[in-house]
Amino acid sequence: MxxxxxxxxxxxxxxxxxxxxxxxxxxxxxxxxxxxxxxxxxxxxxxxxxxxxxxxxxxxxxxxxxxxxxxxxxxxxxxxxxxxxxxxxxxxxxxxxxxxxxxxxxxxxxxxxxxxxxxxxxxxxxxxxxxxxxxxxxxxxxxxxxxxxxxxxxxxxxxxxxxxxxxxxxxxxxxxxxRFPLIAYNVNLGTDNVEIANAIARKIRYIGGGLRYVKAVGVKVTERNIVQVSMNLVNYEKTPIYTAQEMVRIEAKRYGVPVIGSEVIGLVPMKVLIDCAEYYLQIENFDMGQVLESRLSE
Amino acid sequence: MxxxxxxxxxxxxxxxxxxxxxxxxxxxxxxxxxxxxxxxxxxxxxxxxxxxxxxxxxxxxxxxxxxxxxxxxxxxxxxxxxxxxxxxxxxxxxxxxxxxxxxxxxxxxxxxxxxxxxxxxxxxxxxxxxxxxxxxxxxxxxxxxxxxxxxxxxxxxxxxxxxxxxxxxxxxxxxxxxRFPLIAYNVNLGTDNVEIANAIARKIRYIGGGLRYVKAVGVKVTERNIVQVSMNLVNYEKTPIYTAQEMVRIEAKRYGVPVIGSEVIGLVPMKVLIDCAEYYLQIENFDMGQVLESRLSE
Known part of the structure; x- marks a missing residue:
């Protein structure tokens, strides 16, 4: 490799x-x-x-x-x-x-x-x-x-x-x-109340007692009349995207607010997303060498 | 590209x-x-x-x-x-x-x-x-x-x-x-009863009225004392992995049997797994060009 x-x-x-x-x-x-x-x-x-x-x-x-x-x-x-x-x-x-x-x-x-x-x-x-x-x-x-x-x-x-x-x-x-690759990741919520996004951000980010490698703020997306939890994930191996996503979902439940989408901003290493597929599909013993594209660069 | x-x-x-x-x-x-x-x-x-x-x-x-x-x-x-x-x-x-x-x-x-x-x-x-x-x-x-x-x-x-x-x-x-890439994908169930794996396989596969591009059989995994639904997904764009996975989960609920893992056999195109990450993370407007590795081969 x-x-x-x-x-x-x-x-x-x-x-x-x-x-x-x-x-x-x-x-x-x-x-x-x-x-x-x-x-x-x-x-x-x-x-x-x-x-x-x-x-x-x-x-x-x-x-x-x-x-x-x-x-x-x-x-x-x-x-x-x-x-x-x-x-x-x-x-x-x-x-x-x-x-x-x-x-x-x-x-x-x-x-x-x-x-x-x-x-x-x-x-x-x-x-x-x-x-x-x-x-x-x-x-x-x-x-x-x-x-x-x-x-x-x-x-x-x-x-x-x-x-x-x-x-x-x-x-x-x-x-x-x-430094580790920084992932800019936003989770969209089905509400226009930015206070809810802010409250969730405060709970999931490091400084609020949340996840070690997550920085987060609440943001209003005016053109869509929704809000989002806007995050920087500063170590995707130790705090993967799916952990941040599920934490947002858990906190959003308190308000009865659904997660309606998410956004990955800019470039991400392939492994970031494949880690998420592995988690949600519960894949056992996956080897990145099984990804066809990874074989091409050998 | x-x-x-x-x-x-x-x-x-x-x-x-x-x-x-x-x-x-x-x-x-x-x-x-x-x-x-x-x-x-x-x-x-x-x-x-x-x-x-x-x-x-x-x-x-x-x-x-x-x-x-x-x-x-x-x-x-x-x-x-x-x-x-x-x-x-x-x-x-x-x-x-x-x-x-x-x-x-x-x-x-x-x-x-x-x-x-x-x-x-x-x-x-x-x-x-x-x-x-x-x-x-x-x-x-x-x-x-x-x-x-x-x-x-x-x-x-x-x-x-x-x-x-x-x-x-x-x-x-x-x-x-x-032909389309064929994905060999197995879902492991928390039971040793192969009849349950077979019953699920019959429900999710095409010939049983299930998903158009899924072939499936129940298999006993003797060394682990579990069973699995062993699938061939013959068109991962039209019937993605996550659809097959969730269909198995839905059918398994009937028996109170949990999905305890899954296996991807052999090589898979990167897109197969990234599609799954997109689904579960609810990512909006993802572009494969955002995957860093895809830029390297341009």
């Missing part, structure tokens, strides 16, 4: 198409890496690239992208609505197939070291690659942003994990790390 | 490894075709090959396999437990991804014509490619087998669809056609 890692770098340019294309081209040029998507936001002045491939090749492409961004983006001129601290702002590696989170942490460290040494950009490791608890959360690391980091970086507790101990004036600083 | 057709030819040699390998090699040699599996049965003196690829390439590989089998196998010397009528006995084409049954019928006809004309082997089209109702069923076509076909082929109603009107003495005759 071939290993697959996804990488979703965010970089601080969302307006100049020529610069954006030059940076994305660095990914296109690496053989064995597949560009899945990229999109730019003019207000945020920020772009997000999604690509996938073998661990080695994805790491290689990520370095090339960071290098190109360091050449073409000057943070001294950057303005945008989204918080940011570097030309390449954040680079998460996500295990997709036959790869562990630990392997993605290793990639993060190797890449971080190389970026720090060769490009002289300070690097912070985050999420599962974080060197301490305080560096797990991206928003927490990024607080103060590019402008504030010239001071923040000098504090002993904010010494970068790799690279120089001072800001790179042109490129800022970059956050690199490993 | 790339089109995928599966082909599962059966040929009449299950003992001579050198001949078997030479025939399978013809498939290996075609670029763009992936050999998924092959196995031989000595008692049946028969081998089954499974390969997959784009419609054109699969057709090309199938022709090469039939040609090689016609060179290396002499039906005058063939003995085996399994009914057979030709060196290449039967060649089904199965739509897997972004291909219709109609396209597989077209492949069957093109291949049949070529085999008939270039190899001078009489060809019968079967299942969805059949030229009339009487030729849909393989067992019905094959009745009389190789030995009996020298007479049978002369009957006007058994004139071949392609090729000569007489048997090919060395290679016999070949059956080619298109």
């Amino acid at each position: 071939s290993k697959l890692v996804e990488c979703v770098p965010n970089f601080s340019e969302g307006r100049n198409v020529k610069i954006i294309e030059s940076i994305v081209d660095e990914v296109r040029k690496v053989e064995g890496v597949k560009l899945l998507d990229y999109s730019s936001d003019k207000d945020h002045n920020r772009s997000v690239v999604t690509f996938i491939g073998s661990p080695d090749k994805v790491e290689e492409a990520a370095f090339k992208l960071i290098k190109k961004a360091s050449q073409l983006i000057d943070m001294r001129n950057h303005k945008g609505a989204h918080p940011r601290m570097g030309a390449t702002d954040v680079v998460p590696f996500i295990p997709i197939k036959d790869v562990t989170t630990e392997e993605c942490v290793e990639i993060s460290k190797k890449l971080g070291k190389k970026v720090g040494e060769e490009l002289e950009i300070p690097v912070y490791l985050y999420e599962d690659a974080a060197s301490c608890e305080e560096r797990k959360n991206l928003a927490h690391i990024r607080k103060g942003q590019y402008e504030g980091f010239f001071e923040k970086i000098k504090q002993p507790e904010w010494k970068p994990d790799f690279g120089p101990g001072n800001m790179n004036v042109k490129s800022g600083a970059t956050v690199i790390g490993a | 790339s089109k995928l057709v599966e082909c599962v030819p059966n040929f009449s040699e299950g003992r001579n490894v050198k001949i078997i390998e030479s025939i399978v090699d013809e498939v290996r040699k075609v670029e763009g075709v992936k050999l998924l599996d092959y196995s031989s049965d000595k008692d049946h003196n028969r081998s089954v090959v499974t390969f997959i690829g784009s419609p054109d390439k699969v057709e090309e590989a199938a022709f090469k396999l039939i040609k090689k089998a016609s060179q290396l196998i002499d039906m005058r010397n063939h003995k085996g437990a399994h009914p057979r009528m030709g060196a290449t006995d039967v060649v089904p084409f199965i739509p897997i991804k972004d291909v219709t049954t109609e396209e597989c019928v077209e492949i069957s006809k093109k291949l049949g014509k070529k085999v008939g004309e270039e190899l001078e082997i009489p060809v019968y089209l079967y299942e969805d490619a059949a030229s009339c109702e009487e030729r849909k069923n393989l067992a019905h076509i094959r009745k009389g087998q190789y030995e009996g076909f020298f007479e049978k082929i002369k009957q006007p109603e058994w004139k071949p669809d392609f090729g000569p009107g007489n048997m090919n003495v060395k290679s016999g005759a070949t059956v080619i056609g298109a």
Whole structure:
């Protein structure tokens, strides 16, 4: 089986198409890496690239992208609505197939070291690659942003994990790390009362005493006159979709409200949905190698 | 999206490894075709090959396999437990991804014509490619087998669809056609009473007034002291796995017997299981393009 890692770098340019294309081209040029998507936001002045491939090749492409961004983006001129601290702002590696989170942490460290040494950009490791608890959360690391980091970086507790101990004036600083694939999943309820969706969200999410890997809020879907429990499932292996779905259903019963549908937003690994089929069909001893398509990539 | 057709030819040699390998090699040699599996049965003196690829390439590989089998196998010397009528006995084409049954019928006809004309082997089209109702069923076509076909082929109603009107003495005759992927699916019941499994099987299967595309029997699983409803689902789009599963559950309730598990036997297309996840999770507007792995093969 071939290993697959996804990488979703965010970089601080969302307006100049020529610069954006030059940076994305660095990914296109690496053989064995597949560009899945990229999109730019003019207000945020920020772009997000999604690509996938073998661990080695994805790491290689990520370095090339960071290098190109360091050449073409000057943070001294950057303005945008989204918080940011570097030309390449954040680079998460996500295990997709036959790869562990630990392997993605290793990639993060190797890449971080190389970026720090060769490009002289300070690097912070985050999420599962974080060197301490305080560096797990991206928003927490990024607080103060590019402008504030010239001071923040000098504090002993904010010494970068790799690279120089001072800001790179042109490129800022970059956050690199490993995280599990995030599934955006919404459950639609047969009511227009958003208070019910909110009450359910509060019960099922981690901070309310619910499921460890679920973030949830209630949302009104005005055009359909219904509400939904909008969730981020941050570890689909430990808290699968079906668990979240059934938890919503159980809580909704309290209000006599039916689950009338659900939505999967964006891309999901095949295994996420096949896990659900296995659960509901009660399949015993299923092997992902039985999925015909999985044999094709061998 | 790339089109995928599966082909599962059966040929009449299950003992001579050198001949078997030479025939399978013809498939290996075609670029763009992936050999998924092959196995031989000595008692049946028969081998089954499974390969997959784009419609054109699969057709090309199938022709090469039939040609090689016609060179290396002499039906005058063939003995085996399994009914057979030709060196290449039967060649089904199965739509897997972004291909219709109609396209597989077209492949069957093109291949049949070529085999008939270039190899001078009489060809019968079967299942969805059949030229009339009487030729849909393989067992019905094959009745009389190789030995009996020298007479049978002369009957006007058994004139071949392609090729000569007489048997090919060395290679016999070949059956080619298109059929939907067959899913072998068993539902385990929490009882040791096989009569209950049989009664459920009779209710859910087509011939008993049940589901159009379900064949089912009750089976005892002695080593686990349980029984199962063993099914062939012959059209998973029209009668999906979850429908069969829920029908078994509904019938089992009559006996107070629980469904305690299920088994998927062999390979299944990804879509078969994702359809089930969609049903149970009530996912709205899901697009197979949202499955990350489906993007990799684009």
